[in-house]
Amino acid sequence: MRPFRLSRRAVLRGLGATIALPVLDAMLDDRGRLHGVAHAQGMEAPVCLVTWFFAHGTKMDAWTPPDDGARWTPTPCLAPLDAHRGDLLVLTGLANPAPELLSSVGGPHSRGAASWASGMPTSATGAGGPTFERLAAAELGGATRFRALSVVNAPEAPGVESGSSAMLTNLSWSGPSRPAPATRDPAQLFAQLFGSVRSDGSGGSVLDHVRGELLALQSRVGRDDRARLEEHLGAVRDMERAATPGAACSPGVAPPDATLPPPESARLLLRLITAALRCDLTRFASFALSNALNNSPLPWLGLNDGHHDLSHQDDHDTIVRITRDAMEHAAFFLGELAAARDARGRLLDRCLVFISSEVSDGARHDYRDLPVIVAGRGGGVAPGAHLRVAPHTSICRLYLSLLQRAGARVDRFGLDGESPLALP
């Protein structure tokens, strides 16, 4: 039996505020979930869920720690994260079954990336379902200004591969074939989160008019078209809510005054995501260090060749160097989340950050034995170990666990995600 819970919206209406309160251990059951409405105020744990993508996988022999448990030996790829080992679960043995299905459409990177956090085989028109952080946001994201953020540290520049080009530039999907377009420029993300909200001066009458027209048109068209317009109406509602200024909260970071090279822009985007979570502007975010099939060179690593091309040249040391760079960015983000403290403690203690790639080994487009890290203590997760799961365990079982720890009421997710993966 599922315990009865008040909806977040009802609770927040009752409180008349959009402030997230701390989760006390006593509020959690043994799976890190809240005891129904046991707490006097009936608050749920406001878990932040973040997906964190790096492209083209890695070399698993330089990633996977040789030993299990809390005292795992840092490997070349994971060494940059060593300072955070107490907040990490390194998970070995997970596989994404979706892109391997013959019914899955598109090139190997398109399939991998669009199935990455959705766990569903792709169709000709895109991902086969929502990514898990968007599914959580659909249920739980109603209390904040932004239901969810998607952020990609690269211009929208899809490579050419068979299948919908959207599969290479979107790591976040709100539903089948429905990408959640990302913000890509730190200045734009800053303005979106902390800029002054520009009013159309009409006191809401313009958007009422737009809504009226959508409804009028909807009443005159067939079923498929009504669904499409319903989606548009939802988008207008989301947009209106995002335009409502929230409580004052300092971003703690200045907008850039110039175009930044990728490493710097990544750090700024990650600081802004941290600020958005800290200020409770959103609780769900998707971050990608680059697009999938990214073929930009990495001059800051002395690599003038494109990343995708490098992933197929199979030079072991080069790939490890690129992965270390990605993990340095991940470590930077975790450091920011750990440093963001308030009366409730560290932001990282309320977060779950899923760090992974669309393939295991980029040269082989392998969807098994994926590099996976879960960081943070949100939902009562007790990190600090390297865990081996049974080989080829569906990564959707992990997504289901993360969804449930975040408080979403789902009992299955994606392909072969019928039972949650046990997390400490």
Place this chain on the structure above:
Amino acid sequence: MGRIKILALVMLGAACATPGAARDAGTDPEQPVDDQPRLVVRRRLTRDELSATLRALLRRGGEFPQLPLDARIRGFDTSPEVLPVSSAHAAAFALIANEAAVQIELSGGPAVLLGAPCNLAGDADRCVDAFIRRLGRRVYRRALSDEEVASYHALAAAAGGDHGQALRSVMSALLQSPWFLYAVESARRDPARPGRWRLDGWSTATRLALLLWGEGPDDALLDRAARGELDTDEGARRVAADMLADGRARAGVGRFLREWLRLYAVDWLQRDPTRYPRWQGNLGGDLREETVRFADEVVWGEGGDLRDLLTGPWTWMNPAIAGLYGVAPPPSGAWTRVAFPDGEGRAGILTQPSVLAITALSRRESATLRGEYVRSVLLCDPVGSPPPEAADVPPGPADETERQRLARHASAPACASCHARLDPVGLGFERYDGVGGMIAGRDDLTGRGSVAGLTPADFTGPVELGRLLRASGRFERCAATQLLRFALGRAEAPRDEATIDLMTRALAASSYRFPAMAAALVTSEAFLTLSDAEVMR
């Protein structure tokens, strides 16, 4: 569980009827009445179409970077399934609409936008009314109903006597209207064609303008629609001919060529300058410009023959492009037409740096990608994606040629069936490098290739390949197929074969003039009418 399911349904945009929404009894979509027009939301306008339409409407230049990029499927951005409106889109639309509203005064006031007198300081009511009706028709791409006009007057009145705000509100609401953002089509049963629904004049005007001009109809075209000129096949033919003769057709057809030939891919091209010393800085724009100028001449030039895309012995160069060809820069420093003598190894798009570069990797050429381009883009004979278990060819000796590398590959049976159709085509390009230069002093690179399925199949070098494709007769049919896919935003169905035949014949009958093929398409049943299935969905 109940709640999440409902939420998921809403979120997935599945079957969300609006319960209790008022419906005109006569247009109830569940109860088709034969003589009633039916409305279909065909698709959202693409980013490019919205941008071009806004530029024309607002009399300004520039891009609209707020708009998210659209996805491409089957190589084109016009498929309804991948043209959603997400909250990022809604926010971008609002931003653009509000900016346009604020800029009414900056851009010279309402009279300039309307191209008609509109004096807010004098007769404000008449000015607002003209703004609603005249700009409204342009934005909606049809005349507004009385109720719609009244709704905009109510919106203007909400500004409480602030006429500037009244206009701004009207402008902002117009540009966020679904009638602007979507191609909404109205069709009636076509008495001449059982089972087909004839688009009304407004809808036909929009279809024509989006395809041929890449933007919405202007006032003159809407006037012609209002006069009923688009209500007959003959009328549509005349209007289409005029539109193809208009300068805007260059932009519209250019957009098709850019999508079809994948020229968009040069925009984010990266090359390792240590491998390709001729590649300096960001040359993507130059690469595209060369091919656009070349293709523009093939389509519009005197005696232009679409097949010259494959064999035309000339190109356009600026100093940067000349550098890639390894020839002296044009003395003027500006774009200059350059003819290639026979035996130079240059002709058509297959030897242009754009195509050679988008089919290469950052450090090396790829016969597989080159073969894929020829098959998918020029022959409409694509090869499937690599299977999940596909792996790279293990690295070989450093001095191994692409031909030797792929020979090792071809011995793996799982790979051979597809690669046998791709690699031998691409190997014919082996004397051309990944930025368009010729590789000199390598006698081992023979440039011998073959296209399995064509007779003859064998060729040496891309110039001969161009001739072979031209002689095969398959290219024209593929060009027609690609244009149909782009125009209709979908893959071709068996019933489209007749239209493709028609287009191919029109092309041949006109000495291979592209506009003739486009005219055949836009006067076809597939373009001017809808099927029961399209109307009843």
